[in-house]
Amino acid sequence: MMAEKINSFYDKMSATYDKWMESGESTLEDELSLVLKTFPNPCRILDVGCGTGRISLPLQELGYTIVGVDISQGMINQARSKGLAESYVSDFASFQYDQNSFDGVISLHAGFSYTQDNRIMERMIQKCHGLLVHEGIVLWDSPNSQFYGRERKLEWPTDNGTVETICYGHDIKELIELFEKSGFEIQNVWGSYTPLKEHEEGLPRLIIDAKKHSEK
Numbered sequence: 001m002m003a004e005k006i007n008s009f010y011d012k013m014s015a016t017y018d019k020w021m022e023s024g025e026s027t028l029e030d031e032l033s034l035v036l037k038t039f040p041n042p043c044r045i046l047d048v049g050c051g052t053g054r055i056s057l058p059l060q061e062l063g064y065t066i067v068g069v070d071i072s073q074g075m076i077n078q079a080r081s082k083g084l085a086e087s088y089v090s091d092f093a094s095f096q097y098d099q100n101s102f103d104g105v106i107s108l109h110a111g112f113s114y115t116q117d118n119r120i121m122e123r124m125i126q127k128c129h130g131l132l133v134h135e136g137i138v139l140w141d142s143p144n145s146q147f148y149g150r151e152r153k154l155e156w157p158t159d160n161g162t163v164e165t166i167c168y169g170h171d172i173k174e175l176i177e178l179f180e181k182s183g184f185e186i187q188n189v190w191g192s193y194t195p196l197k198e199h200e201e202g203l204p205r206l207i208i209d210a211k212k213h214s215e216k
């Protein structure tokens with residue numbers, strides 16, 4: 001999907017986003033608990049598609065060093081106003097930062113949901129690889145196509161009417177192949193946060209926990 005479309009969708013819903021996520025399929029508490037289980041504290045984490053800082057801010061408060069990046073200025077404005085210390089407005093595809101500078105990369109509820117082009121996904125995974133230290137970990141979450149289908153219309157009510165976008169589901173085998181091809185070793189694939197469950201066909205998410213194991 002065109003970057004401007006994602007941008008415009010999230011700009012419009014940035015003020016009401018946190019409230020709507022409260023009624024989602026998982027709880028913030030369970031999402032945070034998976035991050036805590038995956039990464040030692042303290043460590044340095046890049047949050048890709050950090051949005052309003054819904055996940056980043058509690059992690060920062062818990063002692064992690066968090067850098068947020070998001071394509072939407074509106075979402076980043078919310079995160080900054082709530083106190084996220086370091087953040088950037090950028091499409092992750094063109095994000096520039098020092099190589100080998102993060103112990104972890106997370107992307108919850110964002111992942112590659114806005115593209116179904118495996119070449120773009122591969123470039124994003126390779127970007128994570130370059131930004132991570134050796135044995136750094138990525139925790140990356142996509143909608144499961146076996147649950148949501150390949151394409152789904154998202155409709156979000158805002159204070160100024162409903163906004164909509166298209167979100168893409170992904171295939172477990174293709175995703176694992178892309179991570180392995182890019183120098184990652186898969187450690188876990190989770191299928192839901194609430195409750196935390198290993199991947200199964202009928203579960204909504206593909207939450208990949210993978211370790212950087214080789215230089216490309």
Ligand SMILES: C[S@@+](CC[C@H](N)C(=O)[O-])C[C@H]1O[C@@H](n2cnc3c(N)ncnc32)[C@H](O)[C@@H]1O
Pocket residue numbers: 006007010021048049050051052053054055069070071072075090091092093107108109110114
């Ligand atoms: C559903 S929100 C998730 C926000 C946050 N991770 C959370 O769990 O609350 C998806 C976010 O990903 C951002 N996003 C989508 N595509 C992106 C891209 N290519 N680069 C950077 N951010 C992106 C959107 O602007 C939006 O803020």
